[in-house]
Amino acid sequence: MTRVVGLISGTSVDGIDAVLVDIHGQDLEIKIDLVAGATYPYPKKLRERILEVCVGASISMAELAELDDAIACAFAEAANRIQVGHEKATLIGSHGQTIYHQPPERIEQEKISSKSPIGYSLQIGRGAVIANLTNTKTISNFRVADIAVGGHGAPLVPRVDLALFGDPQISSCIQNIGGIANLAYIPAFQGNYLDKVCGWDTGPGNSLLDFAVEHLTNGAKTYDENGAWGASGTPCQTLVEKWLQHEYFHLAPPKSTGKELFGRDYLQHCLQDASEYQLSPADILATLTEFTAVSIVHNYRNFLPQMPQRVLLCGGGSRNLYLKQRLQELLAPIPVLTTDEVGVSADFKEAIAFAVLAYWRESGAPGNLPSATGASHEVLLGEIHQPRIQELATSA
Ligand SMILES: Nc1ncnc2c1ncn2[C@@H]1O[C@H](COP(=O)(O)OP(=O)(O)OP(=O)(O)O)[C@@H](O)[C@H]1O
Ligand SMILES: CC(=O)N[C@H]1[C@@H]2OC[C@@H](O2)[C@@H](O)[C@@H]1O[C@H](C)C(=O)O
Structure with missing residues (x-):
């Protein structure tokens, strides 16, 4: 059994859905027990800023860095809060916040376009910062590997x-x-x-x-x-x-x-x-x-x-x-x-899904379904960020 935190804020930008789950089994043969689930609303100003950026407001690199940090801190806080009163998780799966999504170009349309034929999807709230602030191994940035092999990077659930x-x-x-x-x-x-x-x-x-x-x-x-x-x-x-x-x-x-x-x-x-x-x-x-x-x-x-x-x-x-x-x-x-x-929470199913995707990444199981994303093949999804203590231990 592995205890995992799953985190996501979706396109509604209403807040961070966080779950604490126990996962048993492997690959598609898994069983999940929901230990806790909660939604932590974003501070009003942060939500407004994210919504502006999502609908195309221009943003400087410095502002993007600031926004990324604010979201990572809010996600880390959500991960810490959902575990209060419970035995700690050993893994976090964090979707982050989508601020831009461009599907891959449809080659068959033969349109002359300046767009790259590969898709692009940007989720911010850096996993490395979450791993550091929670001191827990964190897997994030789940969509890019699917996109790299021709997929949309979505839907992953x-x-x-x-x-x-x-x-x-x-x-x-x-x-x-x-x-x-x-x-x-x-x-x-x-x-x-x-x-x-x-x-x-x-x-x-x-x-x-x-x-x-x-x-x-x-x-x-x-x-x-x-x-x-x-x-x-x-x-x-x-x-x-x-x-x-x-x-x-x-x-x-x-x-x-x-x-x-x-x-x-x-x-x-x-x-x-x-x-x-x-x-x-x-x-x-x-x-x-x-x-x-x-x-x-x-x-x-x-x-x-x-x-x-x-x-x-x-x-x-x-x-x-x-x-x-x-x-x-x-x-x-x-x-x-x-x-x-x-028997599966309608409010927390997406957060549960990102806990499962992290669990699959950890155990070497693929996370995408090529028939859903259009990817050429199954791939491992997510980038792994180690917790502080392990980094110190390996560097000593
Ligand atoms: N009681 C309710 N009555 C009507 N609508 C509701 C209610 N509760 C939530 N919603 C709707 O659900 C939205 C949030 O849904 P949810 O959290 O599933 O979206 P999301 O995860 O951000 O989106 P996505 O799945 O696209 O990433 C709210 O913005 C609201 O429109
Ligand atoms: C790019 C992105 O964030 N897409 C979301 C969005 O919200 C719903 C739908 O569009 C889905 O494709 C996806 O989220 C869920 C979690 C998914 O990947 O299955």
């Missing part, structure tokens, strides 16, 4: 989903709804099921809704709690159909995206469209919720090898009851549950 949710009888879609939404399709474990496992980013999760709530409340609120505001409006289906023409929804997987595509700029475009239909604030939120639900289901109907027998929701969007209800109605008769209902 599907391989962990395969280990956690595989079932001999039932096929499942694990649908994460964070800032961005992504899925993992896990067929029933029969025949050559491994060939059919896949995953990709479906498009916006809560990102547009969150930006809209912030805009409509002049910053007083950051999300539509339980989806109550959106549920009180009426979606404009004409706009949903229009927005669904976005080229991302017509790209075949593997594919990944971020707030570069579905961020504040895209929301401005949605609000501009909405102004032509005189939508009330509640109608705008209803329409954005509908767009999110319909875009997820559109991905299922167009790109899954087969519809799943059940859908398991996780991420903060699984708490938006209106979004959940619309997904259930659009997918009927397929049951839509949350991962909580099958």
